[in-house]
Amino acid sequence: MDVDIGxxxxxxxxxxxxxxxxxxxxxxxxxxxxxxxxxxxLADREINDIQERLGKVRRPSWHRGPPKxxxxxxxxxxxxxxxxxxxxxxxxxxxxxxxxAGCEADSAExxxxxxxxxxSTMLLATAIRWGTSHVTSPHHTQQYTMYMKAxxxxxxxxxxxxxxxxxxxxxxxxxxxxxxxxPMHSWWMFPFERIIGALQKTNTNYKIGECIVQNRERx
Amino acid sequence: xxxxxxxxxxxxxxxxxxxILGSDGKPFIDGLKRINLRLAWSLSVDWFNPYGNKTSGKxxxxxxxxxxxxxxxxxxxxxxxxxxxxxxxxxxREPALDEINHFPHPVVDFFLSSWKDGTWFTKTVKHATGRLxxxxxxxxxxxxxxxxxxxxxxxxxxxxxxxxxxxxxxxIIDFDCERWTRRTLEEHxxxxxxxxxxxxxxxxxxxFKQHGVRWSELLRLPYWDPTRxxxxxxxxxxxxxxxxxHFRDLIVIDKQANKELRKGNHRPVNLKELEKGIQTLxxxxxxxxxxxxxxxxxxxxxxxxxxxxxxxTHPRKKDMIxxxxxx
Numbered sequence: 001m002d003v004d005i006g007x008x009x010x011x012x013x014x015x016x017x018x019x020x021x022x023x024x025x026x027x028x029x030x031x032x033x034x035x036x037x038x039x040x041x042l043a044d045r046e047i048n049d050i051q052e053r054l055g056k057v058r059r060p061s062w063h064r065g066p067p068k069x070x071x072x073x074x075x076x077x078x079x080x081x082x083x084x085x086x087x088x089x090x091x092x093x094x095x096x097x098x099x100x101a102g103c104e105a106d107s108a109e110x111x112x113x114x115x116x117x118x119x120s121t122m123l124l125a126t127a128i129r130w131g132t133s134h135v136t137s138p139h140h141t142q143q144y145t146m147y148m149k150a151x152x153x154x155x156x157x158x159x160x161x162x163x164x165x166x167x168x169x170x171x172x173x174x175x176x177x178x179x180x181x182x183p184m185h186s187w188w189m190f191p192f193e194r195i196i197g198a199l200q201k202t203n204t205n206y207k208i209g210e211c212i213v214q215n216r217e218r219x
Numbered sequence: 220x221x222x223x224x225x226x227x228x229x230x231x232x233x234x235x236x237x238x239i240l241g242s243d244g245k246p247f248i249d250g251l252k253r254i255n256l257r258l259a260w261s262l263s264v265d266w267f268n269p270y271g272n273k274t275s276g277k278x279x280x281x282x283x284x285x286x287x288x289x290x291x292x293x294x295x296x297x298x299x300x301x302x303x304x305x306x307x308x309x310x311x312r313e314p315a316l317d318e319i320n321h322f323p324h325p326v327v328d329f330f331l332s333s334w335k336d337g338t339w340f341t342k343t344v345k346h347a348t349g350r351l352x353x354x355x356x357x358x359x360x361x362x363x364x365x366x367x368x369x370x371x372x373x374x375x376x377x378x379x380x381x382x383x384x385x386x387x388x389x390x391i392i393d394f395d396c397e398r399w400t401r402r403t404l405e406e407h408x409x410x411x412x413x414x415x416x417x418x419x420x421x422x423x424x425x426x427f428k429q430h431g432v433r434w435s436e437l438l439r440l441p442y443w444d445p446t447r448x449x450x451x452x453x454x455x456x457x458x459x460x461x462x463x464x465h466f467r468d469l470i471v472i473d474k475q476a477n478k479e480l481r482k483g484n485h486r487p488v489n490l491k492e493l494e495k496g497i498q499t500l501x502x503x504x505x506x507x508x509x510x511x512x513x514x515x516x517x518x519x520x521x522x523x524x525x526x527x528x529x530x531x532t533h534p535r536k537k538d539m540i541x542x543x544x545x546x
Contacts, residue, residue: 041480071474083458117470128457137226152394164391166375167460170451172396173383177450180235182227187360188453191297192263192285204269
């Protein structure tokens with residue numbers, strides 16, 4: 001197989017996200033060999049490398065990145081905002097350092113597997129970048145659809161037995177809403193989740209779902 | 220590239236707001252041509268655990284109904300002080316199926332009369348002689364399960380998995396979105412009416428099974444279209460959905476999960492082990508006797524018998540045992 005993103009399909013904006021060099025670097029080397037399960041598994045060493053890269057990132061004070069010990073059980077669930085920063089910057093950069101140019105791997109199969117993974121990560125990141133822009137247009141939605149489809153097809157190829165979620169399907173419905181309602185910032189749930197955060201912090205008497213009238217009757 | 224005319228910077232520039240008609244049959248929002256106030260709201264229903272998000276501890280679910288107002292400029296739209304908390308849906312669990320309809324009911328009552336007749340304010344800061352205000356619900360923002368519940372649709376795990384098109388769960392692998400058949404408002408409304416008019420529980424179930432539609436309170440709003448007004452929320456769909464799935468289930472960035480995968484792969488299965496596995500499987504075993512087998516042996520058995528695994532990229536022991544016992 002060949003990766004679907006040829007250079008001719010890339011607009012000027014894309015180069016900010018995937019440079020020509022990187023594409024030349026790994027696209028031709030991707031081939032059909034189905035990876036064995038052992039090649040899929042990340043070694044602790046690789047996760048440690050990712051953590052080290054994350055630790056070196058300096059970010060603005062208002063910016064909340066992924067936990068520095070990403071991959072350990074201790075950090076618990078990540079917030080939506082942390083996944084957002086992860087895909088926008090941290091993980092594509094860390095993975096590219098780790099598995100991009102000059103990647104050291106045990107075997108050719110192993111190396112190709114890693115490069116496919118990093119490629120799919122870049123496709124997802126690019127799709128999301130087009131989808132969550134502060135301005136949108138028919139061009140934005142076309143780009144989003146193109147990259148999202150390429151991402152899904154890439155995953156389909158790496159993991160032929162992958163079980164798809166309704167989310168994967170729904171993601172391809174997003175463009176119509178971008179045209180109907182404009183940039184995603186005015187219709188995503190971040191502001192509403194903040195209200196929920198405030199409600200969660202409210203002190204309660206731990207009698208959820210029991211109403212006051214009921215209590216009076218008991219007396 | 221694209222000419223500037225086509226760029227959309229705000230919800231008010233999108234096609235949706237202009238399509239909503241007022242009770243007079245003319246566009247509801249038409250710039251600043253009229254004296255009365257026209258407001259387009261966004262509605263969001265979501266569930267949360269009042270005891271916090273700890274995995275251990277009590278699990279209760281209560282709901283919040285909140286609204287935002289996209290009329291002001293984008294920088295003001297979603298400031299916390301501009302969000303209107305309409306109500307709380309009491310716990311301790313999520314209302315099931317069509318039970319949820321009781322909660323939007325008063326909201327719909329208000330918005331119906333506000334769209335039809337408007338609300339008269341006898342005096343406002345800028346209008347000393349009073350001003351009429353009209354409101355519509357222009358968009359509802361929810362995660363996938365709640366969106367379906369509000370629309371009166373089958374949940375995202377049902378066979379009719381999508382509320383927007385007719386693609387079935389079995390065809391989930393079809394990414395050719397230009398060729399999907401859209402659902403229409405007419406179909407949805409007809410089915411919902413039929414459900415509402417049915418009298419027995421059995422006929423409710425029958426209609427639901429056929430169309431995947433129940434009655435939804437929001438359908439009382441004449442302009443509201445469940446196939447167009449319910450957006451796919453980017454926060455849940457992209458960040459908590461696709462991105463999380465990508466890193467946790469595909470790349471598998473968690474050490475613990477990797478360790479489990481590695482354990483299953485390390486020691487290759489020898490013939491003796493496989494024979495013993497087949498023997499166990501053919502002796503009408505229980506789940507617990509099957510659990511004694513190694514993951515690698517189970518994998519070999521799955522391959523040997525050509526059993527279809529229904530779920531996940533990295534199947535767990537439990538999944539494989541279930542699949543083997545069913546076959």
